[in-house]
Amino acid sequence: MNSAWWNALAGGGLIGLAVSLMLLWNGRVTGISGIFYGLFTRNPRERDWRLSFILGLIFGGIALRLFAPQSFGPAGLAPDGLVFAAGLLVGFGTVLGSGCTSGHGICGISRLSPRSLVATGAFMGAGILTVALLRSLGAIP
Amino acid sequence: MKNNVGAFIVGLLFALGLGISGMTDPQKVLGFLDLFGAWDPSLAFVMLGAVGLHLISYRLIRRRQTPLFSAQWEVPPNSPLTPSLIAGAVIFGVGWGLAGYCPGPGITALASFELRPFVFVAGMILGMLVFKWVNLRFKFRR
Numbered sequence: 001m002n003s004a005w006w007n008a009l010a011g012g013g014l015i016g017l018a019v020s021l022m023l024l025w026n027g028r029v030t031g032i033s034g035i036f037y038g039l040f041t042r043n044p045r046e047r048d049w050r051l052s053f054i055l056g057l058i059f060g061g062i063a064l065r066l067f068a069p070q071s072f073g074p075a076g077l078a079p080d081g082l083v084f085a086a087g088l089l090v091g092f093g094t095v096l097g098s099g100c101t102s103g104h105g106i107c108g109i110s111r112l113s114p115r116s117l118v119a120t121g122a123f124m125g126a127g128i129l130t131v132a133l134l135r136s137l138g139a140i141p
Numbered sequence: 142m143k144n145n146v147g148a149f150i151v152g153l154l155f156a157l158g159l160g161i162s163g164m165t166d167p168q169k170v171l172g173f174l175d176l177f178g179a180w181d182p183s184l185a186f187v188m189l190g191a192v193g194l195h196l197i198s199y200r201l202i203r204r205r206q207t208p209l210f211s212a213q214w215e216v217p218p219n220s221p222l223t224p225s226l227i228a229g230a231v232i233f234g235v236g237w238g239l240a241g242y243c244p245g246p247g248i249t250a251l252a253s254f255e256l257r258p259f260v261f262v263a264g265m266i267l268g269m270l271v272f273k274w275v276n277l278r279f280k281f282r283r
Contacts, residue, residue, distance in 0.1 A: 004163065004183040011162025012190025018154035019191070020198040025147035027208030028215045030155065032245040037269050052145040054248060056152020061252025063153075064160035072253040073166030078240050080260050087247070087264020088271070089236030094244060095272040097229020098217075098283050101243040102155075104230070105188060110195035115222055119230040124174075126234025131174040134238070140171075140178065 019107055031103025032057075033094035097123070143210040156249040162187040165250050167241025167257075174238050225281045236268075 019030040026049065035050050064071045078086075094100040097119055099108065104123075108116020134140050163169045164187060172181035207213060237243050242250070242261045250258035 002183075004181075005186050008162045008183045008186035009190040011158045011160070011164070012187035012192075013194055014154055014158030014161060014190075015187065016191040016194030016198070018151045018158060019195055020202065021147065021154070022151045023199065023208065023216075024202045024205075025151075025208060025210045026144050026215075027211040027213060029217060030151060032155075032243075032248070036244060036248065036265075040266075040269060040273065049144045049148040053148040053152040056149040056154075057156045057245065057249050058152075058252050059149075060153040060156020060160070061165075061249040063157065064165065064249070065252050065254075068160060069253075071160040071163075071165045072250050072255065073168045078167070078257070080256065083240045083242075083257055083260045084264040086236040086240035086242065087261040087266075088268040089232050089239070090242065090244060090247070090261075091236075091265035091268020091270075092272045093229045093232030093234070093236060093268075095229070095269050096281060096283065097226050097231075097233055100233060100245070101237075102245055106191045106195060109188075110192050110199050111216070113217075113219060115220060115226055118222055119226055122227050122230035123234035123237060126231040127174040127238035128176045130235045130238025131171055132177045135175065135178045140175070 015102075015106065019102070019110075029103055029107040031099050031107060033090075033100040034098070034103055037095050093123075147210055155245065158187075158191075159246050159249055162190075164243075165246045167246075170241035170243075170246070171238070174241075223282050225283045229283070 022028050022030040035053055038046060038050050099116065099119060104116040104119040109120060131140070159165050163184060169181065170184065172179060173184040240261060242258070244265065247258055247261045247265060251262060
């Protein structure tokens with residue numbers, strides 16, 4: 001195994017620890033799209049823990065920026081219009097599909113939820129086909 | 142209060158895990174999805190690490206009567222499969238494959254102060270608001 005694999009395994013373990021603590025402490029699933037969408041829909045009493053979680057993500061991001069700035073990859077490879085369109089699809093799709101990589105891909109599969117297994121297969125398949133299409137159009141060098 | 146501190150710590154650990162694993166680098170994510178090209182399989186180990194641990198911890202934690210800082214469990218029930226679930230997941234997957242960001246890494250990458258994650262998160266917020274508006278009319282059975 002090379003170092004990228006070890007890093008991925010270790011980072012994945014840390015994510016597994018994080019979602020376990022969310023369950024143990026707050027009794028909740030760490031579904032990031034759902035937590036974020038709740039900021040625009042739920043009553044104010046439901047808002048504080050969601051905002052705290054999002055702030056935690058951003059503070060974690062600041063720590064990465066300080067100690068491992070290469071984590072964010074090379075800047076600005078995709079055109080802004082494409083990135084915005086990607087955001088639109090991700091925002092709409094994750095709410096319609098009740099979850100994203102964290103809620104379905106990690107928490108749902110760990111519960112062996114049939115819905116999450118199907119959703120994860122669907123978004124992985126669609127992502128793979130999208131990249132293959134971009135490649136066939138010559139958009140990927 | 143404990144709920145909020147807990148959620149903050151979870152967010153912090155989650156972001157560090159994303160960064161260490163390589164999920165916050167969109168080029169790396171696109172390499173993982175590039176199964177028919179220059180495939181980089183390393184990110185499969187993120188899921189292996191996270192699910193491997195949580196498969197066990199989920200069962201141990203659910204033996205408790207209640208969570209530590211809350212009166213009851215808020216885990217989603219096993220609802221039936223719906224067309225919305227599959228359509229939504231496919232739409233999300235297309236967006237993921239276009240830019241290499243899913244929601245967690247997109248939000249975490251705001252801390253890089255580069256333009257790209259801001260453009261992505263702005264699009265994501267608009268996409269969610271569009272859903273909210275469309276759902277008022279169509280009432281999707283999710």
